[in-house]
Amino acid sequence: xxxxxxHPSWVICKSGTSxxxxxxxxxxxxxxMFWYRQFPKQSLMLMATxxxxxxxxxxQGVEKDKFLINHASLTLSTxxxxxxxxxxxxxxxxxxxxxxxxxxxxxTRLTVT
Amino acid sequence: GESVGLHLPxxxxxxxxxxxxxxxxxxxxSDYFIWYKQESGKGPQFxxxxxxxxxxRQGQRVTVLLNKTVKHLSLQIAAxxxxxxAVYFCAEKVSxxxxxxxxxxxxxxxx
Numbered sequence: 001x002x003x004x005x006x007h008p009s010w011v012i013c014k015s016g017t018s019x020x021x022x023x024x025x026x027x028x029x030x031x032x033m034f035w036y037r038q039f040p041k042q043s044l045m046l047m048a049t050x051x052x053x054x055x056x057x058x059x060q061g062v063e064k065d066k067f068l069i070n071h072a073s074l075t076l077s078t079x080x081x082x083x084x085x086x087x088x089x090x091x092x093x094x095x096x097x098x099x100x101x102x103x104x105x106x107x108t109r110l111t112v113t
Numbered sequence: 114g115e116s117v118g119l120h121l122p123x124x125x126x127x128x129x130x131x132x133x134x135x136x137x138x139x140x141x142x143s144d145y146f147i148w149y150k151q152e153s154g155k156g157p158q159f160x161x162x163x164x165x166x167x168x169x170r171q172g173q174r175v176t177v178l179l180n181k182t183v184k185h186l187s188l189q190i191a192a193x194x195x196x197x198x199a200v201y202f203c204a205e206k207v208s209x210x211x212x213x214x215x216x217x218x219x220x221x222x223x224x
Contacts, residue, residue, distance in 0.1 A: 041219075044202065045214075100206070
């Protein structure tokens with residue numbers, strides 16, 4: 001089956017710094033990737049839709065200047081959390097679509113101290 | 114998203130029993146649904162899907178039922194095993210390739 005990877009799997013950073021998370025589709029090309037955030041014991045919340053070569057579409061309430069998304073190629077999308085604060089600590093999950101199915105990455109745990 | 118994250122409901126079942134996990138979806142125009150399993154600290158894994166032109170679909174030990182009248186999905190797991198313990202989410206396709214996730218249910222299998 002299709003494989004999606006994320007890097008890093010866990011990152012701890014200090015408040016005020018920026019963190020970049022990578023999402024790669026390893027064995028297929030994904031014109032669309034999605035970024036989700038998940039708080040403990042909660043569901044996945046869609047943050048943004050990332051289309052290769054164009055600007056990301058953000059869900060209502062998600063700050064586009066804080067969560068920068070770049071989808072430079074058909075196999076890579078990046079999410080940069082700028083000026084991270086403790087409330088940004090969460091599990092960030094990307095997915096890539098192939099036809100109708102979504103394939104999820106393993107997630108990145110962000111802890112902001 | 115249309116489905117808002119809440120604290121997860123829980124379901125405990127004895128090993129070997131059948132499990133039924135329910136999900137209500139929000140958009141009557143949604144035509145494709147997926148059930149995912151998520152183990153702690155991992156991304157969601159695809160279990161089974163169903164299109165709106167079907168009422169029922171069966172996989173290995175799992176069955177998904179779709180009731181479009183009341184916008185309800187259920188996932189039935191037969192002969193539940195300890196390895197089935199996880200959080201289960203339903204997801205509805207709302208547009209293009211966008212999916213919104215339901216609240217999720219935490220399933221615990223008691224040996």
